[in-house]
Amino acid sequence: xxxxxxxxxxxxxxxxxxxxxxxxxxxxxxxxxxxxxxxxxxxxxxxxxxxxxxxxxxxxxxxxxxxxxxxxxxxxxxxxxxxxxxxxxxxxxxxxxxxxxxxxxxxxxxxxxxxxxxxxxxxxxxxxxxxxxxxxxxxxxxxxxxxxxxxxxxxxxxxxxxxxxxxxxxxxxxxxxxxxxxxxxxxxxxxxxxxxxxxxxxxxxxxxxxxxxxxxxxxxxxxxxxxxxxxxxxxxxxxxxxxxxxxxxxxxxxxxxxxxxxxxxxxxxxxxxxxxxxxxxxxxxxxxxxxxxxxx
Amino acid sequence: xxxxxxxxxxxxxxxxxxxxxxxxxxxxxxxxxxxxxxxxxxxxxxxxxxxxxxxxxxxxxxxxxxxxxxxxxxxxxxxxxxxxxxxxxxxxxxxxxxxxxxxxxxxxxxxxxxxxxxxxxxxxxxxxxxxxxxxxxxxxxxxxxxxxxxxxxxxxxxxxxxxxxxxxxxxxxxxxxxxxxxxxxxxxxxxxxxxxxxxxxxxxxxxxxxxxxxxxxxxxxxxxxxxxxxxxxxxxxxxxxxxxxxxxxxxxxxxxxxxxxxxxxxxxxxxxxxxxxxxxxxxxxxxxxxxxxxxxxxxxxxxxxxxxxxxxxxxxxxxxxx
Numbered sequence: 001x002x003x004x005x006x007x008x009x010x011x012x013x014x015x016x017x018x019x020x021x022x023x024x025x026x027x028x029x030x031x032x033x034x035x036x037x038x039x040x041x042x043x044x045x046x047x048x049x050x051x052x053x054x055x056x057x058x059x060x061x062x063x064x065x066x067x068x069x070x071x072x073x074x075x076x077x078x079x080x081x082x083x084x085x086x087x088x089x090x091x092x093x094x095x096x097x098x099x100x101x102x103x104x105x106x107x108x109x110x111x112x113x114x115x116x117x118x119x120x121x122x123x124x125x126x127x128x129x130x131x132x133x134x135x136x137x138x139x140x141x142x143x144x145x146x147x148x149x150x151x152x153x154x155x156x157x158x159x160x161x162x163x164x165x166x167x168x169x170x171x172x173x174x175x176x177x178x179x180x181x182x183x184x185x186x187x188x189x190x191x192x193x194x195x196x197x198x199x200x201x202x203x204x205x206x207x208x209x210x211x212x213x214x215x216x217x218x219x220x221x222x223x224x225x226x227x228x229x230x231x232x233x234x235x236x237x238x239x240x241x242x243x244x245x246x247x248x249x250x251x252x253x254x255x256x257x258x259x260x261x262x263x264x265x266x267x268x269x270x271x272x273x274x275x276x277x278x279x280x281x282x283x284x285x286x287x288x289x290x291x292x293x294x295x296x
Numbered sequence: 297x298x299x300x301x302x303x304x305x306x307x308x309x310x311x312x313x314x315x316x317x318x319x320x321x322x323x324x325x326x327x328x329x330x331x332x333x334x335x336x337x338x339x340x341x342x343x344x345x346x347x348x349x350x351x352x353x354x355x356x357x358x359x360x361x362x363x364x365x366x367x368x369x370x371x372x373x374x375x376x377x378x379x380x381x382x383x384x385x386x387x388x389x390x391x392x393x394x395x396x397x398x399x400x401x402x403x404x405x406x407x408x409x410x411x412x413x414x415x416x417x418x419x420x421x422x423x424x425x426x427x428x429x430x431x432x433x434x435x436x437x438x439x440x441x442x443x444x445x446x447x448x449x450x451x452x453x454x455x456x457x458x459x460x461x462x463x464x465x466x467x468x469x470x471x472x473x474x475x476x477x478x479x480x481x482x483x484x485x486x487x488x489x490x491x492x493x494x495x496x497x498x499x500x501x502x503x504x505x506x507x508x509x510x511x512x513x514x515x516x517x518x519x520x521x522x523x524x525x526x527x528x529x530x531x532x533x534x535x536x537x538x539x540x541x542x543x544x545x546x547x548x549x550x551x552x553x554x555x556x557x558x559x560x561x562x563x564x565x566x567x568x569x570x571x572x573x574x575x576x577x578x579x580x581x582x583x584x585x586x587x588x589x590x591x592x593x594x595x596x597x598x599x600x601x602x603x604x605x606x607x608x609x610x611x612x613x614x615x616x617x618x
Contacts, residue, residue, distance in 0.1 A: 124474045143479065145461075149489070150482045157481035163555040164488050186489060 018101065019212055019244050020064040020087060021112075025096035027057040027082050042287075046079070046267040056082035058268040060096070064212065069238060069245040071259025071276060073252060073291070079268040080248045084216050087246060088133050089115060089123045100130070102211055128158045132205025136217035138197035141204065142189050148175075148200050149185035155208040174203040178233060195226035199233060206237070213237075215247045219254055231257055252295040256280055264288045330418025337384040338416040343367050347385035347540070351531060354542035359504025361455055361472065366538040369412075376409055376434060377535025379451030383413065383432045386447065386531075392420050394428035399436035399578070399600035406434075423603040435498070437519040439577050439604040442528035444545055450513045452534035455541065457501040457511040477509050481552070488557050497562075503550045510541065517551075518561040518578040524549040569599045572608035577601060 028036065030053025039048060039055060046055040056079040064070050072080040085091040086098065093116055101112040118126060132155075135141040142151045152171045153161075161167050172182045178199040189197060198218055205213055215234065219227040235258060237243055249255055255262055256276060263273040264285065272285040283289045330336075337344065343365070350364040369377050376397075387393065393413055397406040401423040409432065410421055422428050425438040434451040442448060458468040461479040471477070480501060487495045498514040502523070512520050513532060523530065523543055530543040543549065553559035568575045579597040586593040599605035 120474050124476055128478070143461075143482070146479075146482050146486060147489070150486045153485055154478045154482050157485060158476075158478040162553075164485060165556050167485065168489075 017066045018063040019066050020246075021097075021099045021101075022060055022062050022083075022087070023097040023099070025057050025060040025083070025086055025098065026055070026094045027079075027086060027091065028094055029054045029056055042267050042269040042271055044267075046077075046269075055268045057086065057093075060268075060270055062263055062270070062273065064244060064246055066244055067242045068261060069247055069259045071255035071262040072246065072248045072265060073250065073255050073262055074265035075250060075291075077267075078265040080250075080265050081216060082268075083265070084133075084214055084246065084248050087212075088131055088214055089118075089127050092116075100126075100211075102130070128155060129208055130211045131214060132208065132210035132212075133214040134198065134201040134205050134216065134218050136220050138189065138194070138201055141201040142197065144189050146189075147186045148180070148189055148192065151189065151200060152204045152207055155204060159208055170207065171203075174207055177206070177237070178203040179229075193226075195222050195230060198222065198230050202230075202233065202237070206241075206243075211244060213243050213245045215245060215249075217249055218247075219249070219251070227254075234258060252280065252291065264291065331415050334416045336389075336417060337387050338369070338412070339367055339381065339384050343381075344385040347381055350540050351382065351385070351542060354531070354540050355529070355544050357508070358544055358547050359502075359508035359510035359541060361469075361539045361541050363538055364540050366535045369535070371408065371412065373536040374453065375405060376432075376451040378533030378537070378540070379432050379434070379449050379535075380409060380412070380533075381535060382449045382531050382533035382540060383430060384416070386449075387413070387417055387419065387430060389417070389419055391429045392422050392427055394422050394425060394431045394438075394603075395433075396431070396436060396438070396601075396603075397434045399438075399580075400602045402602065424607075425601075425603060435514045435516075436578070436600055437515060437522055439599070439601040442526065444527040444529075447529045447531060449531045449533060450515070452511065452513045452532045452537070452539070454499065455511060455532070455534035455537045455539040457499070457509050472508060475507065477503075480509060484552050484554070488554065494553070494557060494559075500559075501552050503552065504543065505548050506550070509552075510543075516562060516578055517559070518563055520549075520551050521559075521561060523547075567597050569605060570596045571598060572605045572612065574599055574605070574608060577604065 031051060032053045033048060033051040035050040036048045036053050036055065039046070046058065060083055062070070072083060074080045082091065086093050096116070098115045099112045100115050102110060115123070115126065133141065149168065149171050152174055153167045156167050156170060168185070171185060175182045175185060180196060180199050180203065189200065192200065218234070219230050222230065231254065238245060247255065247259055259276045261274065262276040262279050264271050264279065264287065266287045272279060272283065272288045279288060280292055283292050346365055350362045354360065354362045366377065367381060369380060371377060371380065383393070394401070395406045395410040395413070397403040400406060414421060425431065425440045425442070428446065430447050430449065431438060432449045432451070437448060456468055458471055458480060461483050462468040462471060484494055498516055500512050500517050500520045502510050502512055502520060504510045512523065525546050525548065527545050529545055532541045534540070551559040565575050567579055569577065569579055578600045580600045581595050581597050584594055584596045
């Protein structure tokens with residue numbers, strides 16, 4: 001017999017095993033002032049009229065479940081990339097908690113860790129071993145002075161791989177997975193097209209078998225056919241590896257194709273979150289309604 | 297304070313500056329080695345103290361680059377000012393100094409540095425490694441095993457090994473702080489992929505005590521392995537880059553290497569020194585032209601460490617039958 005929640009299609013994420021959970025995350029650019037603290041509603045905007053500080057994330061709470069793709073959508077300046085950088089531990093949060101939980105080898109769960117309490121060294125280690133990120137601009141994610149193989153190998157080397165032969169084998173394997181020509185393993189990134197560079201970034205991000213893959217506007221700036229191939233690749237990887245992904249995009253089409261659940265952000269606030277279909281078909285917040293209608 | 301006591305204090309300060317013992321100063325003055333126009337060891341005492349403080353920090357954190365206020369000296373930047381400042385900050389009247397450049401005691405740079413130190417300190421010099429208490433060197437560690445009561449000071453042209461992969465100093469400092477050496481490992485990986493071997497002849501990067509990546513200065517790979525668990529205190533000074541760092545005695549030094557491409561030195565036991573016959577030293581090669589038209593000449597090898605080579609040559613002459 002179906003339970004009541006399932007019958008009504010209610011989001012049952014509370015029962016799913018979460019990997020990353022953000023609680024009341026805040027990030028402000030600028031010194032801040034007492035007036036900043038009075039900005040508590042999305043209607044007030046995120047720029048303080050008194051001191052000019054920008055509140056990029058204002059009390060963001062979310063949970064990323066194992067094996068799901070969580071989409072974050074919003075206009076430019078809504079704080080979605082800042083949220084991504086907070087999860088990537090590349091930016092320090094002003095306050096809040098960011099919990100990470102992973103099962104150990106025996107399948108029993110370890111105690112969750114608040115990532116924001118880690119020191120810089122532990123953060124970097126965590127970022128290298130548990131997170132993979134793909135940026136909109138390849139030059140942010142790749143070192144253009146190294147070969148494509150060298151870029152993909154970097155995370156393996158950081159994970160103490162010290163056998164050149166085995167590193168090259170693994171690099172070739174990842175290049176095949178991301179549909180890159182393995183014979184070009186030693187070519188410089190500047191010899192690759194934009195779509196290929198995105199796939200190189202994905203190969204690099206996957207090299208350390210990350211627990212979470214962060215995708216920041218991965219298809220922006222690519223033409224439609226290349227965009228479709230990259231999206232197919234991401235969908236394929238998610239299907240094959242059951243990878244947990246956090247996907248940031250301003251394109252509702254991309255979110256619709258990939259994300260199971262979606263967060264809508266505006267001026268540093270989450271204005272709506274839920275199942276992607278639900279949000280696209282029956283948006284509740286006026287901003288989401290505007291976003292959906294403008295996309296159609 | 298009475299007038300007599302003040303006068304005595306002033307007298308003590310002016311006569312005992314930098315040495316602590318008037319008898320030593322007298323000895324130097326009579327020997328005529330030191331020009332009293334300069335402060336003992338040229339640099340003022342506050343600057344010496346600054347260098348010594350930074351050196352202590354360097355010793356406490358082996359392999360960590362410590363910034364210091366590099367002073368102007370009467371030699372050009374890039375000609376050993378870093379090593380010289382370290383030497384001048386540490387030297388005492390009791391010390392015996394040896395200065396070498398490329399293993400050679402008599403090269404122009406070594407002689408110039410030695411003269412400067414001699415003029416400003418008046419301390420004795422030696423070319424014998426075993427007699428020296430402080431050895432300033434560029435490009436080589438002396439062949440003879442150094443003791444724990446000796447200090448080897450190396451002149452450093454480029455202090456940061458990450459400079460090749462990260463030109464931004466601020467970013468490189470952050471990478472050191474977080475032990476983020478991925479780029480350097482990729483650099484090594486790429487050199488293996490391109491050339492089939494690690495194509496770094498000198499300034500070979502090492503990991504000190506499993507923590508900091510350190511540049512070994514332009515010493516050859518042959519000398520890199522000798523830093524590991526050595527008894528001596530190694531101090532590195534980069535005047536132009538304003539950095540000092542240290543390898544204290546009995547420090548773990550691991551050169552960057554791969555399992556299938558292990559670290560190797562240039563040592564070739566089939567080659568021998570033309571003068572002393574040694575095949576267990578670091579040799580430099582030079583081409584000897586033939587005096588006849590029939591032969592094409594040959595490559596000859598000589599010990600890089602000239603003082604060690606001379607010692608061995610004399611020993612051979614003494615024991616060989618006439």
